Amino acid sequence: MLVTHRGLSGPSMLQISSFWQPGDPLTINLLPERNTLEDLLSLRKQKPQSTVAQYLIQHLPKRFAQAFNELFGWNGPLQSYKNSDLEQISDALRQWTVKPAGTEGYRTAEVTLGGVDTRQxxxxxxxxxxxxxxxxxxxVVDVTGHLGGHNFNWAWASGVAAGQSA
Ligand SMILES: Cc1cc2nc3c(=O)[nH]c(=O)nc-3n(C[C@H](O)[C@H](O)[C@H](O)COP(=O)(O)OP(=O)(O)OC[C@H]3O[C@@H](n4cnc5c(N)ncnc54)[C@H](O)[C@@H]3O)c2cc1C
Known part of the structure; x- marks a missing residue:
């Protein structure tokens, strides 16, 4: 995921945009490879003076980590947080919910939904x-591949099939 001056982008956002409908909220796990609650509990034990911001900076781009920390107002040393506070912080990192205002539409679309019905x-x-x-x-056919070359693959493979028959 990339945070740009226009909004959320990058492969994961392009992919999910094929499924997104206007008004849908998105729930984003910012640290899918970490057990955030375990991390925070053990950091509090080992370095009680460290902060949530310091934890975030270790795992996320610095400017994003700082902005995210500011958004939630996680100040003070970890030792001042109860277990239930750390659970809430962990949930916020794993289930960050945003409601996109829209997509960029055709201007930057890489693939389109819909098209000629495959049943025909x-x-x-x-x-x-x-x-x-x-x-x-x-x-032009109602086939939408996942990111990763599947749309090219579909275009070329279906083109070969048609070319050999025509
Ligand atoms: C910015 C971008 C990045 C992409 N990245 C990837 C990627 O990394 N991997 C991947 O798998 N897919 C990617 N895609 C999707 C992929 O490019 C398309 O799915 C694929 O090119 C579709 O092939 P196509 O031959 O069906 O259509 P197109 O490639 O759109 O070809 C249609 C052709 O028809 C021509 N044409 C249109 N109207 C007429 C007319 N009236 N008369 C004559 N000619 C006409 C057009 O000029 C065009 O050359 C990307 C798409 C975009 C826009």
């Missing part, structure tokens, strides 16, 4: 079932 096409030749000399391939 031959899956072997990509010809329209009712018009055998009419072929549809790639992006």
């Amino acid at each position: 096409l031959s899956s072997k030749t990509m010809a329209a079932l009712e018009h055998p000399n009419l072929y549809f391939i790639g992006e």
